[in-house]
Amino acid sequence: MxxxxxxxxxxxxxxxxxxxxxxxxxxxxxxxxxxxxxxxxxxxxxxxxxxxxxxxxxxxxxxxxxxxxxxPLAEALGRWIEPYRVAPAVQGVLNLKAQMEDTMERRPDYVMRTYIRCTQDALWDALTDADQMAKYHFHASHVTRDGAALTYVAPDGNEMLICRETKLKPKTRIESIFEPRWAPDVPKSHFVWIIEPGDGQCRLTLEHYDIPPGGEGYADGWERIASGLKTFLENGKATKFAAAEA
CATH class of the missing domain: 1.10.10.10 (Winged helix-like DNA-binding domain superfamily/Winged helix DNA-binding domain)
Structure with missing residues (x-):
C-alpha cells in the first residue's frame, strides 16, 4: 500500500x-x-x-x-471508505479479483494440455495478438482488441465471445474472463493459459473454471482452438478446425 x-x-x-x-x-x-x-x-x-x-x-x-x-488504488481506498462502500463497478472488479485468486485453491472444471514446437515468444504473441487469434480460432471470422477485452466475431458479423484479460504474467500466464455472446443469459466463467518453455518446444496448459451447466461443449471448442493454434505455429499457415455441419 x-x-x-x-x-x-x-x-x-x-x-x-x-x-x-x-x-x-x-x-x-x-x-x-x-x-x-x-x-x-x-x-x-x-x-x-x-x-x-x-x-x-x-x-x-x-x-x-x-x-x-x-x-490496487480501489483496494487501498476501500480500507478507509468501506463504511460508505466502494462504487459498485469497482466493487465488482474487487469481487472478481477475489474470485480469480481463489482459483489457486480450487480444482478447474476442465484442463487441456498440448506441446507445440515453437518459441515462448511466438506462443505468447499467438495467445495475445487479435490478428493471429483469428487465424486459428475454429469459428471466429475476426478478433478485435479494445484494451484488455478481446471480441470474437462470427462469420455472420455477430459477437460470439468476449475474453477479458484480468491478469498477465508476461510470457507464462494469462488469466481471463470468458463471456459468451452466442446465446442470451449464458453465465460468465474464467480460464487460464499457462506457458512452460522447453527445449525447442512449449507445454501449453488450459484451465477453465466455473463452467456453467450445459457447458459440456466447451471442451470441444478448446480442443479445436488448441489444434488450430498448434498447426498455425508449427506450419505457419492459418488453420481452423471447424465443427462439422449437421
Whole structure:
C-alpha cells in the first residue's frame, strides 16, 4: 500500500495515469509525445507505477503497451471508505479479483494440455495478438482488441465471445474472463493459459473454471482452438478446425 501512495505523490506520475485513463494501451513513445517529460523520465515513472501495480505492460510484437490498473488504488481506498462502500463497478472488479485468486485453491472444471514446437515468444504473441487469434480460432471470422477485452466475431458479423484479460504474467500466464455472446443469459466463467518453455518446444496448459451447466461443449471448442493454434505455429499457415455441419 505504501508503494501506491508513493507512486501517486508525484504529479508527473499522476499525469501519466491521466494519459492512460484517456487513452489506454499507449506505448512509451506515445506517452513521451503527450507529456512534457524526457523518454528516460517517462520510463522511470512508469517503472514506479508498475511496481505499485497501477500500470500493466503488455508486449505486442516490437512494441510494449501500457494499461491503467485501478484495482490496487480501489483496494487501498476501500480500507478507509468501506463504511460508505466502494462504487459498485469497482466493487465488482474487487469481487472478481477475489474470485480469480481463489482459483489457486480450487480444482478447474476442465484442463487441456498440448506441446507445440515453437518459441515462448511466438506462443505468447499467438495467445495475445487479435490478428493471429483469428487465424486459428475454429469459428471466429475476426478478433478485435479494445484494451484488455478481446471480441470474437462470427462469420455472420455477430459477437460470439468476449475474453477479458484480468491478469498477465508476461510470457507464462494469462488469466481471463470468458463471456459468451452466442446465446442470451449464458453465465460468465474464467480460464487460464499457462506457458512452460522447453527445449525447442512449449507445454501449453488450459484451465477453465466455473463452467456453467450445459457447458459440456466447451471442451470441444478448446480442443479445436488448441489444434488450430498448434498447426498455425508449427506450419505457419492459418488453420481452423471447424465443427462439422449437421
Amino acid at each position: 505504501d508503494s501506491i501512495f508513493k507512486a501517486l505523490a508525484d504529479p508527473s506520475r499522476r499525469d501519466l495515469l491521466d494519459a492512460l485513463r484517456q487513452t489506454d494501451g499507449q506505448t512509451l513513445s506515445q506517452l513521451e509525445a503527450a507529456l512534457p517529460l524526457s523518454r528516460f523520465g517517462v520510463a522511470k515513472h512508469l517503472g514506479v507505477l508498475e511496481t505499485a501495480g497501477l500500470v500493466t505492460r503488455v508486449k505486442r510484437g516490437r512494441f510494449t503497451h501500457h494499461y491503467l490498473n485501478a484495482v
